[in-house]
Amino acid sequence: MYLDRGIACLWALVGLFAVGPTELVAQDRDAQLERSQDRGQQLFAAHCARCHGLAGNGGEGPSLLGRRFERAAEQSDLVRIVLDGIPGTAMSRTWVDESEAADIAAYVWTLARVAEGPIPGDAESGRRLFEGSAGCSECHIVNGKGVGLGPDMSDIGARRGLPFLRESILLPGSSIPQGPISLHSSFLVVSVVMKDGTELRGMRVTEDAFALNLRDRRGRYHSINKSQIASLDRETGASLMPDYRERLTEDQVTNIVAYMASLRGWR
């Protein structure tokens, strides 16, 4: 720290004859900010990337790209969130000191500007498709309406970034959400053959060492005693959701993504 400051002062002295003092202060401030963001990026990789993704584009936790943070109006609010976590959520306190938290906040603040600007597409057209001909509401709930076969979408725009949303429509199997508190993911497709020959296929709802609960395409829940299973196939990369690459035009996908990105929680 002291070394950094010393070097900054040295450069300031060397540069005194080249530029005016106001510009110098601004340059010094910019350089400090850049250093803070660089350190913040390193710290982010170590402490935050597990949930928020190495590029901040989300994963188990929400994307931080292009976000207006509901809980952080200013950069200083982010520092508190890093240090204290968010009670009642998976966001726990981070083991860093205040200056490191400030560096992380500085970096995250730059992420928030990454995709700033209008979201492409027409969200209203997307909503009509979602609830109508695309059939999304036949499996997903938004704000209490729809059918809950797949994940609830009411706040999907607050939890996932645009690329993730697009991919989840085009390649549903590639974006199976991880379960809470590091457990095994729900919505994984499993195929089961029981010892008596019964065959079942559906989304894994829960699994432990002794029991498996799955939900089939028709929405029925099956409670399975694992000691009676003859074979169990976890179809990693598969999804019960149809592949929409051939069903929707590029514009339609963009509109649905715009609609999903607008879903920020129960309204």
Added chain:
Amino acid sequence: MIVPRGIRWAVLASVMPLLVACGASSPGSRSALPTSPAVSTTAVPVVPYQRLVHSDSEPANWLTYSGSYMSHRFSALDQINKENVAGLAPVWVYQVKNPGLVETTPLVVDGVMYVTEPPSNVAALDAGTGRTLWRWTRPMPDGVKNIGFPRVNRGVAVLDDQVFVGTLDGYLIALDAGSGSVRWEVEVADNQTGHSITMAPLAIDGKLIVGISGGETGIRGFVDAYDAATGERLWRTWTIPGPGEPGNDTWGGDSWRSGAGATWLTGSYDPDLNLLYWGIGNPGPDWNGDVRPGDNLYTASVMALDADTGELRWHFQYTPHDTHDWDANQIQVLLDDDWEGEPRKLLVTANRNAFYYVLDRETGEFLHGVEYAKQTWSEGLDENGRAIVIPGTEPSYKGTLVWPSLQGSTNWFSPSYSPLTGGFYVAVREMGAVYYKQDVDFEPGQPFLGGGEQRLDGDQAQGWVYALDALTGERRWQFNLLSPPWSGVMATGGGLVFGGSQEGNIFALDADTGEPLWSFYVGAATRTNPMSYAHLGKQYVVMSGGYGVFVFGLRD
């Protein structure tokens, strides 16, 4: 059981034998517990040192954290066994009063159960019914620090007529076993510089042995002995040697000053050799080894200490110059068995670094070591037991993928040794992580980490119970738990191995085959060790899940 209110336990103790059961249910009477006696009376438990030494001779009680000084976590009780375990059912449940992680191993002495609750509270329960006899609450000051670990407590120690607990704010407390009143308290170390106690103390002859948490704040670790009668400190042995002491030259420059080496789990004890065996934690900072060149003794080691003086007799370092937070605090299990045809006093342990070790516990000589879980950091152990490190497996600024994750192949939760099967049972976390390095400056009482990890979680990770041959480390069977567990195991005289899962199962496996024979779903992750006791002739198995301490017994 009816506990007379307002009557001093001490008076009861003087007039009652250890345990008296009398009376019978009157015909037609309605009772919450129809099979319980009308009255059973319990004296204040008294546990002289000799009872601890010979704890094997009274399997109805569970007198010390790991069940015995040998740390087998083995219950010789066999009333619950392979034939009848399918009928095991909950008998009562105790709910902790402060929400938090419940990692306690209850002790049971003559009909009284002592549990600890988060963060550092103690309750004495009627072991037959679960009803609370007394409760002691430790108020936590604002700003109490627990850097690098959750606000948990893993249990008490008992000696004579006292119960001992370590606290999150760094104190050791002696409580009156009959009432929970405080006999004495002593500050072990300053919490504001990162010191804390979450472990169960170890009671030996007239002394309490305690270690310290704080390895993520660059403390200087130690093992302490306190006079059980007065709380006076009798000795302190630092885990990081100072200038002029052997081993200090394994720390470059002044790096020993913030060398960590916490001692955060209960050690084992051999009364005949009068040696304590204590597992030592990671060096500080955890993930940036550049600032502390050298082997960094005695971190990630076991230290054998003279119980009278604290003097170091020998040490063995499992992970020289650790950069993955692979503490060696896991339970050091003591066995007496034949080794190459000769009877030998052994120490075995399944280390966080994925290797299983067999040492001579008189001398510290390395006898055998083998990989017991997936690892990608070492080509194996050399003839002295030192790991041959694969270059490029240290944490880096850009991240390095290594198995196991920093939580290790196993962690604080206990393994179990069964003298009946010769099996060493251990709950295993098969999980990798991308390790990051970062620059860090030391400041007392602040996190001193130098990096972190991004774990391969969810379906990319697995949990297991492995049965190893205790002498060879070879795997006999395995049982899949799905998520990597945070619960230990206990083998029993009934041929069973009990354990718990992150998904919320408490279960019993066949100790010979690993076949699941019973399970009960508690609806929340289990994060504790099982134990067993008997009361009024009936065996119980205890394990916590969520906020509940579940007590199971056979249906009558």
